[in-house]
Amino acid sequence: SQTIHQWPATLVQPVGSPLSLECTVEGTSNPNLYWYRQAAGRGLQLLFYSVGIGQISSEVPQNLSASRPQDRQFILSSKKLLLSDSGFYLCAWSGADPSADTQYFGPGTRLTVL
Amino acid sequence: AQSVTQPDIHITVSEGASLELRCNYSYGATPYLFWYVQSPGQGLQLLLKYFSGDTLVQGIKGFEAEFKRSQSSFNLRKPSVHWSDAAEYFCAVSSNKFYFGSGTKLNVKP
Numbered sequence: 001s002q003t004i005h006q007w008p009a010t011l012v013q014p015v016g017s018p019l020s021l022e023c024t025v026e027g028t029s030n031p032n033l034y035w036y037r038q039a040a041g042r043g044l045q046l047l048f049y050s051v052g053i054g055q056i057s058s059e060v061p062q063n064l065s066a067s068r069p070q071d072r073q074f075i076l077s078s079k080k081l082l083l084s085d086s087g088f089y090l091c092a093w094s095g096a097d098p099s100a101d102t103q104y105f106g107p108g109t110r111l112t113v114l
Numbered sequence: 115a116q117s118v119t120q121p122d123i124h125i126t127v128s129e130g131a132s133l134e135l136r137c138n139y140s141y142g143a144t145p146y147l148f149w150y151v152q153s154p155g156q157g158l159q160l161l162l163k164y165f166s167g168d169t170l171v172q173g174i175k176g177f178e179a180e181f182k183r184s185q186s187s188f189n190l191r192k193p194s195v196h197w198s199d200a201a202e203y204f205c206a207v208s209s210n211k212f213y214f215g216s217g218t219k220l221n222v223k224p
Binding site for chain 2: 006034042043044046049088090092101102103104105106107108
């Protein structure tokens with residue numbers, strides 16, 4: 001069966017520091033991968049999605065970037081964190097057809113920028 | 115443009131009472147529809163989904179949802195709520211990408 005992992009589970013970082021969050025999927029090949037952010041009291045905001053290695057689409061301009069160095073690995077990064085980057089970051093995967101396939105979510109990473 | 119509306123931000127029900135969470139969508143064709151649940155500090159768990167066929171969909175944890183094309187709705191129901199159902203619930207619509215509603219927080223009174 002498929003599983004999705006995220007780490008770290010929680011992270012506290014100072015403003016201006018770099019960021020790297022990792023997401024890996026097991027049990028499937030060539031998944032579509034997604035990064036979402038939930039700010040406090042808000043719904044889900046799609047940040048990036050990827051349909052293959054090295055293919056990244058950005059949904060909103062921001063201080064963050066994403067990379068997909070391997071088929072089942074998706075990384076969210078920042079060179080310099082802002083206070084507004086605080087939130088709950090969720091990674092998700094789906095099958096090859098984004099129109100028809102369910103998205104399955106990881107456990108999330110709670111990021112606090114101080 | 116596609117959109118998903120969950121008109122209730124917070125709902126409080128008593129344990130054992132019935133529950134209905136509302137979801138309306140805006141989409142030109144018949145969409146794929148989903149309900150997810152999120153416990154505090156956790157990821158989203160899929161409750162149920164509708165792709166086609168029977169418009170009444172059964173999910174996990176005793177939940178069901180009914181697709182009503184004429185009302186552009188996909189409301190989530192449960193006949194008897196348990197305290198462990200307290201969480202946030204998200205409706206989603208899929209076309210070429212997912213659109214999530216803003217969520218409904220469910221509180222359960224003992």
